[in-house]
């Protein structure tokens with residue numbers, strides 16, 4: 001990640017190696033340089049310093065050859081970052097030629113491997129950075145009376161833009177509007193049932209997150225903030241997945257934001273841990289526990305006419321009591337699983353685990369990335385939407401970002417192409433499903449970032465505090481099911497609904513972190529388990 005001017009911290013291994021499959025299902029070994037090695041191998045600094053260069057290149061190439069066991073090599077394993085010039089890659093091919101290896105862009109079956117993200121399984125990094133920037137808060141600098149008046153004038157003019165800015169929001173109405181104010185003519189407005197929580201959350205968030213906004217509440221109940229020139233990480237992601245934004249532009253922006261999130265969240269956890277005496281009714285549980293508790297009503301509200309399995313319409317009670325089979329494994333009915341969810345998401349139960357400050361809803365739809373680089377040559381990252389932020393169980397704080405960001409294209413499957421293949425039938429009172437590889441490449445990379453830089457380090461930190469975070473993983477597991485079932489209404493998009501049910505149900509059964517990673521691994525590269 002970029003810290004300041006040209007100073008970067010690279011969370012990286014030298015060489016990555018994995019066994020993977022091409023689109024034809026052929027197995028192949030993939031070995032690639034990490035970004036750090038890429039930079040050393042291609043950095044301008046050693047051109048002209050041949051003696052130093054030769055030694056470094058030799059060592060790295062030897063590591064590389066050993067890791068790849070001299071299998072055919074792919075030219076895309078070098079200099080994968082778009083900023084590297086073509087001639088660096090050529091130079092590296094020459095270097096490899098010198099140590100007696102051929103490079104090739106093609107797999108043996110002829111399909112192109114393409115650039116992919118590779119991450120190692122090791123998890124060790126947590127930067128407890130003292131170098132991170134000063135916390136900043138964006139707020140309108142006007143007395144509230146002036147804002148009230150300006151708002152009234154705007155309402156009578158034609159500068160009111162009620163259009164929703166985001167397809168990822170649920171509870172509020174919001175937009176941008178132009179006020180006759182000198183310094184900040186365009187402001188962001190939001191109307192929500194949870195104004196108080198939003199404002200209180202923003203105050204706490206400012207203590208723990210680098211860049212936040214402080215909404216001002218007008219007497220007519222509008223929350224106002226200065227306009228932030230940017231779009232959310234989820235907007236970038238959607239743009240990339242729908243083909244509107246080219247991957248070479250979108251991917252570095254999305255992954256850079258992900259790395260910074262994965263630094264900011266654990267830093268907030270560590271800084272806030274032990275600072276709260278308890279949490280009677282954490283706000284974060286509103287979209288999780290409450291929705292599960294209202295299971296009948298919530299689902300009946302969304303799907304009053306029932307739900308389709310293949311082309312067969314089933315009543316909700318049939319769906320709730322059907323037993324489930326996913327990739328050959330049997331699960332209880334949704335009704336039984338959700339009754340377990342209630343126990344696991346119960347406030348008292350979750351609160352036995354560590355309580356920290358978290359944003360609660362910090363998925364990509366609530367992180368804004370500035371359009372332009374700031375003076376220090378990186379893009380500002382603004383954390384928004386504080387309605388459920390506060391002191392609450394750490395594991396519940398992880399749930400929404402983990403589900404929404406990793407399974408983004410399945411969560412948005414009503415309007416995006418979904419990865420992998422899926423089948424679903426209803427037979428003898430059972431819904432039988434198969435789901436193959438349901439995480440796209442970007443989701444896989446994000447999963448690895450969250451795992452390596454956020455979850456495993458905070459797990460290790462909690463061990464030093466003598467807290468076994470693993471015991472509370474079932475809270476996260478059942479919260480994931482709630483995310484899958486209740487985030488979006490999939491009426492008419494039944495395959496999307498069932499795919500999310502599959503993922504949610506599989507995750508709901510997880511008992512500890514090892515189990516969680518194993519299930520994720522299965523979801524990344526499912527071969528059907530019969």
Ligand SMILES: Nc1ncnc2c1ncn2[C@@H]1O[C@H](COP(=O)(O)OP(=O)(O)OP(=O)(O)O)[C@@H](O)[C@H]1O
Pocket residue numbers: 165166168169170171172173174188190213225226227228229231232365366368384385386387
């Ligand atoms: N200061 C700002 N300037 C410009 N756009 C903003 C600003 N703050 C938020 N937005 C945009 O407005 C959208 C909605 O804001 P926010 O996430 O706070 O509300 P919401 O998602 O409707 O709330 P909820 O998630 O509770 O339903 C964001 O996704 C973002 O695109």
Ligand SMILES: [Mg+2]
Pocket residue numbers: 168169170365366385
């Ligand atoms: Mg939001």
